[in-house]
Amino acid sequence: MTDxxxxxxxxxxSDWHLGHELNGHDRQIEHDVFLNWLLEQIExxxxxxxxxTGDIYDVANPPVSAMxxxxxxLNAATARIPGLQVVILGGNHDSAGRIDLPSALLGDGRVHFIGSLPRRDGLLDMNRVLIPLHDCSAQLAGWLAAVPFCRPGDLGIYSLPxxxxxxxxxxxxxxxxxxxILTGHLHVAGGDVSELSERRIVVGGExxxxxxxxxxxxxxVALGHLHRPQAVTAATTVRYAGSPFPLSSTERDYRHSIAVVRLKPEGCExxxxxxxxxxAFLSIGPFPLDDAVTAIEALQLDPAVPIERWPFIEIAVRIDGPEPHLQSRxxxxxxxxxxxxxRILSVRREASEATLDPMTGANLAELAPHDVFAAIFRRDYGGEAPPEDLAAAFAQLLVEAETAEEDR
Ligand SMILES: [Mn+2]
Structure with missing residues (x-):
């Protein structure tokens, strides 16, 4: 073929996280700007x-405004672009059942919601997993295999491989x-994980x-879950699309993008x-407290900007000892x-990643359950990391606890 x-x-x-709030500040303006821009891009x-590819909502029980x-x-996109097909997958932040819900109304139409792995009698229901894709003359031109985020309990007789x-x-x-096109919402090795906003995923202790x-x-292969757009080294083209904008301060330097994938007979571009x-997302420091205060006072910002577009700011303060007035200053x-x-970060002069003990970490919200578990094990039993079977049991328990919380 030469065409x-x-x-x-x-x-x-991917990873739209509709309904997201950053330290109590809502992101509706950013979502609206993104979705309007996306409509134009589709055209x-x-x-x-x-x-x-998943995490369409920020939480399992999203606010009405997000839905x-x-x-x-979706209504505007399908009305404006005749023939557009839309596939929405469930992520680990989503309730699989809530994502699936509209599919009962939509049937085999142009919009597909795949919240949970389509199953029938315990086996994969390939009629629902595999979605035919059509070109502008309504000719069959490809297939998409819709695989949402799979909790360990969703896999049944399967492993991910x-x-x-x-x-x-x-x-x-x-x-x-x-x-x-193959899809997924999972953490593939080699991907770059942001510190705060991607919840850890554990499948069978892995x-x-x-x-x-x-x-x-x-x-x-279209992936969701990691928020930095990136390619994964593999036998074919595998990409994380990334989120539309930073969902935590650690993501402020990501170059957020959409991936426009052109499938041609000779391969994909x-x-x-x-x-x-x-x-904007500003950051100050790490500076000693006096210098941080001076830097804040020196900020030149446009006072006419409406509050919902005020820049976000993170301040990092270098400390030597107790600073009781840090927050108030x-x-x-x-x-x-x-x-x-x-957020305000306190950075100790001597602190380094290697010596950071999770048990003495200053901020509870930043502790990962696994690290706390491992640290308690070391404290109580000395020396090594927890044995594999105990770690796997803890991982299983954690997934169950998180799932129960999300499905409530
Ligand atoms: Mn995710």
Whole structure:
């Protein structure tokens, strides 16, 4: 075949976290700017498919405003772009059942919600996992294998490797020479994890999956979960689309983008299109307290900007000992400034990553359950890390506790 016009153009985006709040500040303006921009991109890139790989909402029980925002966007997108197909997958922040819910209304239409792994009698329901994709002349032009985030209890007789092997086999058979897109919401080794906003995922005691889950046959593997847009080294093109904007201060330097994936007979081409950022993310320090206060006072900011667009700010203060007035002095300096505080970090002069003991960490919100478990084990029993079976039991318990909390 010599025709190099794309058979299919797919916009891959992820981790929208609709309903997100950053230290109590809402992100609705940023979501609106992103969704309006995305609508234009779908049109200008002449996309046939919009794919969102999980964490569409920030929490399992999202506010009505977040659900309304999604439904209005889908309505506008499908009305404005004739023939557009949309696939939305469940992530670990989402309630699988809540994501699945609209599919009862939508049936085999253009919008697909896959919150939980489609199953029938314990086995994968390939009729629902595999979604046909059509080009602008409504010709079948490819297939998409919809695999949402899988909790250990969702896998049944499968492991992730056997699940992906079976889905890839069935997808390749169905595709019969047309390109296959494989999807997932999981942490694949080699991906870059942000410190704060991606919850740890543990499957069978394993923190991250190997990129060998994906072989060379799919034309493109679309992943969600990590918020930094990035490629994963694997046998085929594997990408995290990343989130539309920073969801924690550790993500403020990411170059957020959407991936425009053009599938051609000879392979796939990916263009990253940077997402405009309507709200700036500032950071000061780490400085000694006096210098941090001076730096805040020196900020030149436009007072006419509406409050919902005020920049976010993180302040890092270097400390030698107790600083009882740290918080109040920083807050006082910020008072007259049109900025929204995300967090104040106290950085000890001597602190380094290697010597940081999770049990004496200053901030409870930043402790990971595994590290606390390992530290308590070391304290009480000395020396080594917890034995494998105990670690696996703890991992299982943690997943159950988190799942129970989310599904409430
Ligand atoms: Mn996630």
């Amino acid at each position: 190099s016009s794309p058979a299919l153009t797919v916009i891959h985006t 200008t890139q002449a996309a046939h498919v919009l794919l969102v 309304r925002r999604l439904f209005r966007f 056997t699940l992906y092997a079976e889905v890839t086999d069935a997808g390749m058979t169905k595709a019969d020479g047309l390109p296959l 923190e991250a999956q190997a990129a060998s889950l994906f072989d060379a046959r799919p034309a493109y 990916v263009d990253l299109v940077p997402i405009p950022r309507p709200v 920083i807050l006082a300096a910020l008072e007259a400034k049109p900025v929204r505080l995300v």
